Amino acid sequence: MKTNFLSGLKLTVLCILFLSGTYTLFIWGMAQFAPNQGKGITIESNGVKFYKNIGQSFTEAKYFNSRPSAVDYNAAGSGGSNKGPSNPEYLATVQQRIDTFLILNPGTARKDIPADLVTASGSGLDPNISVAAAKIQVSRIAKIRNITETQLQNLIAVNTEKPVLMVFGPEKINVLQLNIALDNLK
Incomplete structure (x- = not known):
């Protein structure tokens, strides 16, 4: 002992x-x-400091929408919803997000909506969306801002981050950077 x-x-x-x-x-x-x-990567726009590596909420129709967050983008409490794909409450939440997206983006087929626009990430703080998620929003933003879809496609191309070493991970777009660049378009 x-x-x-x-x-x-x-x-x-x-x-x-x-x-x-x-x-x-x-x-x-x-x-x-x-x-x-x-301490995090910061971006300053119009005198306001934002953290590039933490998801931000963009819900106005004139902006590219962020990936949904299960923690309301609160960096103090990172986490997912912990609800599985068969949970009725989770399915209702995803269906509500799909319905809202279809209302804001008329002419979009349900099957074309990228999953990252209607499902939250594991951390709830993902600052990025897929290239497909950005491209599907182009038509709406072009109409609201009265700019051409070509300008928005070019903006997406410029702000697309390539995979690490061109192999590891998917192409992605930081929504904060994209929306700041969108505001800076003349």
Whole structure:
């Protein structure tokens, strides 16, 4: 008993020192090499600071819509809804998002709506949408802003982020950057 107790106590003290000291300093040190020293990437527009790597809510029809969030874009409480695809409440929420999208984007077929426009991400803070999700909104935004669809297609092309090393991950578009560029169109 005494042998196990001392071994357990040593292991506990070692874990406390490592996890609350050494590991924390290691992670902090690694963050110093990240953009903005791990404090997030910020974008300033019209005197307002936004975090590029945290999803923002864009619901006005004149903007590209963001991916839905299960946590209302609250970075203090990242998380998904934890409801499976057979949950009736989840299915009702997704159906409501589809119906709203179809009302705002007349002429769009239900089957053409990209999943990332009607389902929340696992974190609820995804700042990106797919290229298809941006392109399906072009017609609506062109009509509201009285600009050509070609201008919007070019804006999407310029703001598309390629996969890492052209292999890892899909092409994506940061909605905040896209909407700021949209506001800056003359």
